[in-house]
Amino acid sequence: MEPESMTKSGVLLLISAPSGGGKTTVCASMLTQNPALKRVITCTTRSPRPGEVNGQDYHFLSMPEFERRMAAGEFLEQALVYGNRYGTLRSSVVDVLRSGSDVLLNIDVQGAASIRKVAEADPEIRSALATVFLTPRTLVELESRLRGRGSESEEVVARRLSAAPAEVAEAVHFDYLVVSETREWDLRRVQSIYEAEKARRHRVALDGWRVL
Amino acid sequence: MEPESMTKSGVLLLISAPSGGGKTTVCASMLTQNPALKRVITCTTRSPRPGEVNGQDYHFLSMPEFERRMAAGEFLEQALVYGNRYGTLRSSVVDVLRSGSDVLLNIDVQGAASIRKVAEADPEIRSALATVFLTPRTLVELESRLRGRGSESEEVVARRLSAAPAEVAEAVHFDYLVVSETREWDLRRVQSIYEAEKARRHRVALDGWRVL
Numbered sequence: 001m002e003p004e005s006m007t008k009s010g011v012l013l014l015i016s017a018p019s020g021g022g023k024t025t026v027c028a029s030m031l032t033q034n035p036a037l038k039r040v041i042t043c044t045t046r047s048p049r050p051g052e053v054n055g056q057d058y059h060f061l062s063m064p065e066f067e068r069r070m071a072a073g074e075f076l077e078q079a080l081v082y083g084n085r086y087g088t089l090r091s092s093v094v095d096v097l098r099s100g101s102d103v104l105l106n107i108d109v110q111g112a113a114s115i116r117k118v119a120e121a122d123p124e125i126r127s128a129l130a131t132v133f134l135t136p137r138t139l140v141e142l143e144s145r146l147r148g149r150g151s152e153s154e155e156v157v158a159r160r161l162s163a164a165p166a167e168v169a170e171a172v173h174f175d176y177l178v179v180s181e182t183r184e185w186d187l188r189r190v191q192s193i194y195e196a197e198k199a200r201r202h203r204v205a206l207d208g209w210r211v212l
Numbered sequence: 213m214e215p216e217s218m219t220k221s222g223v224l225l226l227i228s229a230p231s232g233g234g235k236t237t238v239c240a241s242m243l244t245q246n247p248a249l250k251r252v253i254t255c256t257t258r259s260p261r262p263g264e265v266n267g268q269d270y271h272f273l274s275m276p277e278f279e280r281r282m283a284a285g286e287f288l289e290q291a292l293v294y295g296n297r298y299g300t301l302r303s304s305v306v307d308v309l310r311s312g313s314d315v316l317l318n319i320d321v322q323g324a325a326s327i328r329k330v331a332e333a334d335p336e337i338r339s340a341l342a343t344v345f346l347t348p349r350t351l352v353e354l355e356s357r358l359r360g361r362g363s364e365s366e367e368v369v370a371r372r373l374s375a376a377p378a379e380v381a382e383a384v385h386f387d388y389l390v391v392s393e394t395r396e397w398d399l400r401r402v403q404s405i406y407e408a409e410k411a412r413r414h415r416v417a418l419d420g421w422r423v424l
């Protein structure tokens with residue numbers, strides 16, 4: 001659908017949401033319906049679970065290796081979760097972009113803040129980055145979604161609800177704000193954002209006219 | 213489809229193209245498929261043709277009245293064509309935006325340049341404005357489109373082709389660049405741009421969280 005020659009610069013589509021905001025479903029659908037949109041393999045220091053393949057599910061790194069690369073500024077974002085580190089290497093993202101594909105990053109608000117900060121000083125990331133915040137309309141709606149799943153313990157629901165207002169306050173730092181309606185509507189809105197970003201002037205080559 | 217409460221600020225979707233670039237077709241389809249997107253009535257000093265209704269086809273103004281309003285800075289853009297003036301009043305656009313609808317402006321590159329200039333000093337226009345340049349991939353393609361219509365004289369085709377490179381050079385000043393593929397593809401791309409613009413952070417209210 002997308003003629004190769006049209007694109008000068010790929011899109012790094014970052015999608016963030018409060019926990020339970022529905023971003024995992026939207027991201028999975030985006031990847032399914034856009035062959036040019038790829039996820040990147042992230043890094044972790046946790047041990048592989050049975051069946052997990054290095055370089056496919058994660059890049060499994062030792063803690064010293066992870067921390068060495070952190071110190072070298074190789075991560076766009078990273079986080080320590082229950083004693084394990086998780087992170088996205090800049091090189092993983094840039095390799096996909098340079099191959100002519102686009103990248104979808106499904107990430108929490110802290111990770112998004114980290115990537116925005118990197119982008120300030122990194123023209124290649126900045127040129128590619130488009131940030132989307134997806135959120136239910138109200139805390140009440142988030143609560144009904146979390147409970148509707150029926151899969152979360154009361155403790156997890158309570159923790160997510162108490163974190164949500166601060167997460168939603170981060171919305172002001174994103175390029176786009178999608179206030180959730182239905183799953184189909186949300187997906188369509190995110191798809192439109194992706195397609196519009198592909199048409200942003202700096203991403204489109206117009207070689208046929210030799211004027212740009 | 214668009215919940216009223218979501219939108220803080222309307223979209224002024226400006227579409228420009230070299231003559232014969234196919235923008236009239238795209239604009240007509242956009243208006244048909246988006247009830248919230250309206251055209252505005254423009255002004256002219258030419259005489260009404262049989263059947264034309266003042267305030268519906270055009271606002272028909274006398275030359276002194278038009279020029280008085282020009283001098284008062286009331287036009288977003290205006291042009292003199294074969295001795296008649298044509299122009300878009302700022303108030304026509306702003307009235308539609310304030311009523312909660314969006315505005316589609318189908319306009320030439322000179323008009324687009326004028327509106328960008330107004331927007332620099334006019335926050336209400338600037339906040340609403342999103343500019344799209346639609347163009348065939350090459351001059352050869354533009355020529356085959358113009359001739360394919362079979363309705364233009366050789367003189368008109370030649371005039372449009374000679375004007376096109378300078379018009380396309382203006383593409384660098386637009387927010388979005390749509391290099392024409394098929395009618396359906398072009399329309400989908402413009403529709404995506406419109407929907408994405410509606411999701412831009414500054415246009416979306418998030419009252420339910422009382423944080424923005």
